Amino acid sequence: MLYRPLGRTGLMVSEIGFGAASWWGKPQFSEREALGLVHAAIDGGVRFFDTGASYSGGHAEPRLGRALKGRDVSGLVVATKAGTFAKGGRVGRDFSPAAIIASAERSLKALGLEVPPLLQLHGPSVEELDRLADTMAGLKGRGVARAVGVNSFDPAVIDQALGLPQIDVVMVDYNVLRPEREPLIARAAAADKGVLAGMPLAMGHLTPRKVRAPRDLWYAARGRLRHRREMEAAARFGFLNGLPQMTAAQAALAYVLANPGVACAVVGATRLGHLRENLAASGLALPPQAREAIRAAQRALSR
Numbered sequence: 001m002l003y004r005p006l007g008r009t010g011l012m013v014s015e016i017g018f019g020a021a022s023w024w025g026k027p028q029f030s031e032r033e034a035l036g037l038v039h040a041a042i043d044g045g046v047r048f049f050d051t052g053a054s055y056s057g058g059h060a061e062p063r064l065g066r067a068l069k070g071r072d073v074s075g076l077v078v079a080t081k082a083g084t085f086a087k088g089g090r091v092g093r094d095f096s097p098a099a100i101i102a103s104a105e106r107s108l109k110a111l112g113l114e115v116p117p118l119l120q121l122h123g124p125s126v127e128e129l130d131r132l133a134d135t136m137a138g139l140k141g142r143g144v145a146r147a148v149g150v151n152s153f154d155p156a157v158i159d160q161a162l163g164l165p166q167i168d169v170v171m172v173d174y175n176v177l178r179p180e181r182e183p184l185i186a187r188a189a190a191a192d193k194g195v196l197a198g199m200p201l202a203m204g205h206l207t208p209r210k211v212r213a214p215r216d217l218w219y220a221a222r223g224r225l226r227h228r229r230e231m232e233a234a235a236r237f238g239f240l241n242g243l244p245q246m247t248a249a250q251a252a253l254a255y256v257l258a259n260p261g262v263a264c265a266v267v268g269a270t271r272l273g274h275l276r277e278n279l280a281a282s283g284l285a286l287p288p289q290a291r292e293a294i295r296a297a298q299r300a301l302s303r
């Protein structure tokens with residue numbers, strides 16, 4: 001596993017991070033398997049774990065805490081998010097300063113770590129971000145967060161974060177379907193912000209999914225209901241599944257990690273085989289023909 005600096009935070013993170021979200025955090029997914037994946041990730045060199053207060057109906061964050069209990073976490077960077085919360089099967093949002101502070105304090109307890117997490121605002125508006133910048137810096141000052149960031153898929157919010165000295169890190173949606181994020185990532189790196197790439201496998205839509213277990217039905221239903229455009233776009237990258245040198249997931253990760261502005265690609269996986277395949281992508285170079293084919297598919301999509 002290779003490691004990269006996370007902007008100016010002084011933290012080093014593994015190129016491949018572990019996304020503790022979605023099916024991984026759900027009670028329907030076995031605790032033994034979920035914890036086993038985290039332990040395998042640590043053994044495989046993963047040093048960055050990402051979760052959120054609202055992830056998996058609120059179950060992901062305490063589960064990650066249980067997975068890390070009793071482990072040597074001194075070299076790990078654990079990230080969580082505030083501003084959204086899970087209630088009655090739905091995700092709510094509250095970006096008042098009081099709610100952010102209360103959420104950060106709950107996260108600290110739920111994760112049970114001696115070293116505080118990296119705290120990110122989870123999808124604020126530009127105005128909410130501006131209003132909360134000092135609150136976030138205050139949480140860092142009080143030792144409730146070790147660094148602070150913003151996770152947003154809205155480029156205007158990320159651009160605003162780049163001008164805020166209080167914000168250390170940004171998490172953007174970046175994968176082969178999102179080349180338009182590249183100028184934003186370059187600006188973020190130039191502003192010394194740590195850049196995390198969320199959804200590097202485009203939520204798994206780049207590889208054909210065989211329905212073998214309930215999680216496959218859940219991911220397929222999520223895609224059909226909420227990410228139909230991504231699924232259609234991903235179909236144009238089907239050639240990634242036929243590369244001789246690497247799997248489609250590895251090629252997708254190699255694409256993201258070829259961007260020097262990215263510190264870490266945060267991947268969600270609930271199968272050990274997938275996790276191992278993803279960890280093996282660290283250090284892989286995308287063959288030039290594959291890069292050209294990706295660029296051609298991106299040009300076709302933008303027309």
Ligand SMILES: NC(=O)c1ccc[n+]([C@@H]2O[C@H](COP(=O)([O-])OP(=O)(O)OC[C@H]3O[C@@H](n4cnc5c(N)ncnc54)[C@H](OP(=O)(O)O)[C@@H]3O)[C@@H](O)[C@H]2O)c1
Nearest residue numbers: 019021198199200201202203204249267268269270271274
């Ligand atoms: N999605 C969002 O809206 C969002 C928002 C903010 C932050 N994030 C962060 O980004 C992380 C990743 O996002 P994500 O989980 O949506 O998307 P992702 O990492 O792009 O994709 C996860 C999906 O890819 C599949 N997968 C993983 N490794 C694979 C492999 N080697 N071959 C084939 N399929 C593979 C997983 O299947 P299996 O489960 O079967 O392994 C799962 O269905 C999250 O965990 C979270 O920390 C996501």
